[in-house]
Amino acid sequence: MKKITILTLALAVLSGGAFAAGDAAPLPHQHWHFSGYKGTYDQAAMQRGLKVYREVCSACHSLDLVSFRNFEALGYDEAQVKNIAAEYTVIDGPDDDGEMFERPARPSDRFPSPYANKKAAVAANGAFPPDLSLITKARHHGPDYVYALLTGYGPAEHGVEVPEGKYYNKYFAGHVISMAPPLMDGQVSYEDGSPETLEQYAYDIVNFLTWAADPYMEERKRTGIKVILFLLAFAGVMFAYKKKIWADQH
Amino acid sequence: MGSGNREKFDNPVVEWVDSRLPVFTLLKAEYGVFPTPKNFNYFWNFGAIAMVMLITMILTGIFLAMSYNPSTAGAFESVERIMRDVNGGWLLRYMHANGASFFFIAVYIHIFRGMYYGSYKQPREILWILGVVIFLLMMATAFMGYVLPWGQMSYWGATVITNLFSAVPVVGDAIVTLLWGGFSVDNPTLNRFFALHYLMPFVIFAVVFLHVWALHVTGSNNPTGVEPKTKKDTLPFHPYYTIKDSFGVLLFLALYSAFVFFAPDSLGHPDNYIPADPLVTPAHIVPEWYFLPFYAMLRAITFPVGIPFTDIVFIEAKLGGVLVMFGSIALLFALPFLDKHPIRSARYRPLFRPAIILFLLNFIFLGYVGSQSADATLFGLPLSIFGLAATAVYYGFFIVLIPLLNKYEEGRELPPSIHESVLEAQQKSKAPEAA
Numbered sequence A: 001m002k003k004i005t006i007l008t009l010a011l012a013v014l015s016g017g018a019f020a021a022g023d024a025a026p027l028p029h030q031h032w033h034f035s036g037y038k039g040t041y042d043q044a045a046m047q048r049g050l051k052v053y054r055e056v057c058s059a060c061h062s063l064d065l066v067s068f069r070n071f072e073a074l075g076y077d078e079a080q081v082k083n084i085a086a087e088y089t090v091i092d093g094p095d096d097d098g099e100m101f102e103r104p105a106r107p108s109d110r111f112p113s114p115y116a117n118k119k120a121a122v123a124a125n126g127a128f129p130p131d132l133s134l135i136t137k138a139r140h141h142g143p144d145y146v147y148a149l150l151t152g153y154g155p156a157e158h159g160v161e162v163p164e165g166k167y168y169n170k171y172f173a174g175h176v177i178s179m180a181p182p183l184m185d186g187q188v189s190y191e192d193g194s195p196e197t198l199e200q201y202a203y204d205i206v207n208f209l210t211w212a213a214d215p216y217m218e219e220r221k222r223t224g225i226k227v228i229l230f231l232l233a234f235a236g237v238m239f240a241y242k243k244k245i246w247a248d249q250h
Numbered sequence B: 001m002g003s004g005n006r007e008k009f010d011n012p013v014v015e016w017v018d019s020r021l022p023v024f025t026l027l028k029a030e031y032g033v034f035p036t037p038k039n040f041n042y043f044w045n046f047g048a049i050a051m052v053m054l055i056t057m058i059l060t061g062i063f064l065a066m067s068y069n070p071s072t073a074g075a076f077e078s079v080e081r082i083m084r085d086v087n088g089g090w091l092l093r094y095m096h097a098n099g100a101s102f103f104f105i106a107v108y109i110h111i112f113r114g115m116y117y118g119s120y121k122q123p124r125e126i127l128w129i130l131g132v133v134i135f136l137l138m139m140a141t142a143f144m145g146y147v148l149p150w151g152q153m154s155y156w157g158a159t160v161i162t163n164l165f166s167a168v169p170v171v172g173d174a175i176v177t178l179l180w181g182g183f184s185v186d187n188p189t190l191n192r193f194f195a196l197h198y199l200m201p202f203v204i205f206a207v208v209f210l211h212v213w214a215l216h217v218t219g220s221n222n223p224t225g226v227e228p229k230t231k232k233d234t235l236p237f238h239p240y241y242t243i244k245d246s247f248g249v250l251l252f253l254a255l256y257s258a259f260v261f262f263a264p265d266s267l268g269h270p271d272n273y274i275p276a277d278p279l280v281t282p283a284h285i286v287p288e289w290y291f292l293p294f295y296a297m298l299r300a301i302t303f304p305v306g307i308p309f310t311d312i313v314f315i316e317a318k319l320g321g322v323l324v325m326f327g328s329i330a331l332l333f334a335l336p337f338l339d340k341h342p343i344r345s346a347r348y349r350p351l352f353r354p355a356i357i358l359f360l361l362n363f364i365f366l367g368y369v370g371s372q373s374a375d376a377t378l379f380g381l382p383l384s385i386f387g388l389a390a391t392a393v394y395y396g397f398f399i400v401l402i403p404l405l406n407k408y409e410e411g412r413e414l415p416p417s418i419h420e421s422v423l424e425a426q427q428k429s430k431a432p433e434a435a
């Protein structure tokens, strides 16, 4: 990794590019349904995002902090959540004979990881595919970043050399990423008539992942408006009262 | 505070308690009728605000500790469990994480207020020194708290900062081993940091008690820096300042809430949402914002100090940085003894006033320098040069400028009393209306 960085750095200097290695391109900003002080999650987008996640990302990435039961927040009812869970198997045990056994997942189970451990994940992918439960909080401007990353593949620019099995990405630090472009047009079929395009997939998966990282955002903002209005109103009353008490001093 | 004069209370229960333990007499004397200068501006709200934040931190912290798991294997996950599975857990955690920042905001303003109006001067030296002790303890507490969620910044911040102590001659390595409880930042480190992080706020509480006690011996300073002389200069603390403080506290809490509810992660570093990994160093290790000016001073010393043109080195660069950083706080302790100028308030010191404002801007600039990576540049020059210059300005303020001002600065005419200065201000503000 270090060698690659040094190499790309040397190349960047030689080619006289204004681009230093590690300097990712500036992030384009998207309009998110969840941004702003009243922003809420777009349930339809999250449901589509879950579909993309299940069909694509979950092959390599884990989502350790999310349980199936949490999917009720996406607008599924209990029975639907049960059905989604039942499509996965998890390892449980030990049973009375001391054996581990497989069983269908239940809503209370965490979303299963694709690999038994970190080493296995690295061995299969050439780099560690990070857990995605907190990814939108774990990067600067997380939602914009993940969107940009997923749509930022293309032919190498600025003389960056891309080794075998690696890919060029405009927005990844150092530009050389071990994740093959995970999404392309038409890859996941949508039942609600939404366009089956890379951009739409990226938008949907970001909605889903932002929820996964911050499941209480809507409650947080709703509570916040009440708390702040209360504090300001109370402060206003105190200010009026203060004026009255201090009147004899002015 | 003891067996002296006791008040009489009409309420029989209050009277019964007070005749056995005169807490009500104490409260009345210290917070009821306590004579307080009548000319406070809003800068005088920040003591009460800091107190509210300390209590907020202790309460939210105790509830967090009930679900927190201080082990390298479980800490990160337990914090996320608090965020996801504990009722109201996200609120507790965001209140605590942002509360630390707002506690520091309040205390920084409080400290600057003290410097601007000369509140550290005779007879309030011990009051000031206790305040600096609180500030130091807060820094230690916040540093250890930031380690607890065991994210990447927790781990690497702890590694960088604890390593500093190895620069101390002779005992350095022993100190580091003691801090770590082993040979690197690991489970024993996290355990002892948790134990200390739980303990220190209560030590802070005790020092705050002493701080307030000292305040009630000397009485408060005020924007003129002129001591109250007659009854006309003061007001009873209650209701005048209880009400004003309530207003200020509520406004501050509203601002704090804006962060807790609408930008709860904006003051933290995204890397701390990545679980700690001793094998992956973050691209850019930065402490929390409230440490940045001191971090800049730590990094300002990039060269050893010794005899030029020889190999003789007295102070390694690393030790130099550590000394400069701790020295910057030592100067705060020394301030009451450095500044001998007879006038307290910057209002009546034509030279000290611009100097202290520049000192503040320089401190903020140091914060900016601390936030940048070590190889950053500014106007085409390495930023470390600016860091060194700003550090020199910080030191120069205390050890060059203040002694010079002691000697040469002529103050402006002081108002004869607080009362007169209030009257004068009122006349000035009324004059345009009449015209």
Ligand code: HEM
Pocket: B054, B057, B058, B059, B060, B061, B062, B063, B064, B065, B068, B079, B093, B096, B097, B100, B103, B138, B141, B142, B143, B145, B146, B147, B148, B149, B197, B198, B200, B201, B202, B204, B268
């Ligand atoms: C002077 C008062 C205090 C300060 C300045 C302070 C500061 C901090 C900071 C900066 C963090 C890291 C927050 C984060 O990024 O997640 C933290 C975490 C924590 N603190 Fe405190 N704290 C204080 C008092 C307390 C007290 C009294 C307790 C317990 C009785 C406590 C328990 C905890 C726990 C369990 C955590 C880990 C959970 C978390 O990271 O959110 N704190 N503290």
